[in-house]
Amino acid sequence: MISIILVPIRRNPASKKPFGLLVSIENLAQEFALNIPWIGRHERRIEALVNLLEEADSARSQHGPALVGRLLERFTFLSTDAYEQHLLDMAKYIDETFDLNRTILCATTADRQKDSAQRVLYDLVSTLAGIGRYKVRNLNRYDAAAREQDFDALLLVDEFIGSGQSFVGRVKNLRRIFDQQRRSIPLIHGIALVGMMRGLRSISSEFESLNVCIALKKGIEDYATPDMQEMEYSVMSDLEAVLASHFEGEAMPSLGYAASEALYSRHSGSCPNNVFPIFWWPQHLRLRDRRPLLPRAL
Structure with a gap:
């Protein structure tokens, strides 16, 4: 039996988003947790996913969370x-x-x-x-x-x-x-x-x-139809725009190192920098720390 942890969303007091939108993000995160065991089995990952979905929603409304969801469906995570x-x-x-x-x-x-x-x-x-x-x-x-x-x-x-x-x-x-x-x-x-x-x-x-x-395969180029690619790259550009361009002297690699568009990690592993940085980059644009879905030791 798969053990799934459903974590109630913790509303940020400084957030001005309508409560109904937060509930929608919470429901989306719980849906992912139920369908993706490597997320649903770990409370920290669920909380990090909620943060990522809120961040994506702020950057590109419903298109941001939708892209995150499609990429997670394409993800290879090794237990x-x-x-x-x-x-x-x-x-x-x-x-x-x-x-x-x-x-x-x-x-x-x-x-x-x-x-x-x-x-x-x-x-x-x-x-x-x-x-x-x-x-x-x-x-x-x-x-x-x-x-x-x-x-x-x-x-x-x-x-x-x-x-x-x-x-x-x-x-x-x-x-x-x-x-x-x-x-x-x-x-x-x-x-x-x-x-x-x-x-x-x-x-x-x-x-x-x-x-x-x-x-x-490459996470967008090799999955999205030609008419969808332009939209997905545009959304990803907006999601990456809220990340700090550098951290501790290391440049944020757009689309992953060498534009690899990788979607891979493993349990207890350090996420490769070839993976889309929205999943592992540690800092926001305004130098605020992030809690990324996947850890990477820099």
Whole structure:
């Protein structure tokens, strides 16, 4: 049985909106909570959704909440169980496809900052152990591969591939390093939990193989009919206009980083910056803090 939390709306005393409109927003939020379990099971997410719908209503009347609703219907959110199942699928594929005595698994991480690629690599190696592959060579930084010896293939591991430019940049840099060392360039493969279809297509030729568990469409361009696209982009522009243009030195990426229009997150994960920023950006235009629907560590 799914447990749904219905949270009564808390009216902002400073709000001048008619009470009837607030009730409408509350009803809409509760409808979403009933139909979208990853929201309805968590009180904090329901409250954040109410805030987002009110914000969207203020920015673009009924068209704003309606767009938010359509995007949530298109959203891919991985529960813990779904995440673990995809890891198992990845582990089985790797075990069946690669000679793990001659292959090194590498996170795409490039520096000392926290990175979801390292989390996926850690969990993937643990999952491989669960199917009997107890000794798997792995590195938590991709460039460390240039110091390794006695292997034939590298498998770059990540959580999310958006535009694909940073992912393929790792490949090009590795080839450059091996070439400078006058060493044979190993076969380079890529695997990720999730990827944007367009990004994947644009970089696939750079890899011996490139695979993801979930391939995503762009949230507006690949879903809306041509005559609806103009309206949805216009509404999204108005919704983004109430967000701060910068936060802690980071620019708000319109439509998500590289205009990816991504609609993805997972339980206990940090929302990718490729996702529409209305779902994760932490600050309003007038430097007021927001309570976004999805967390992202900046």
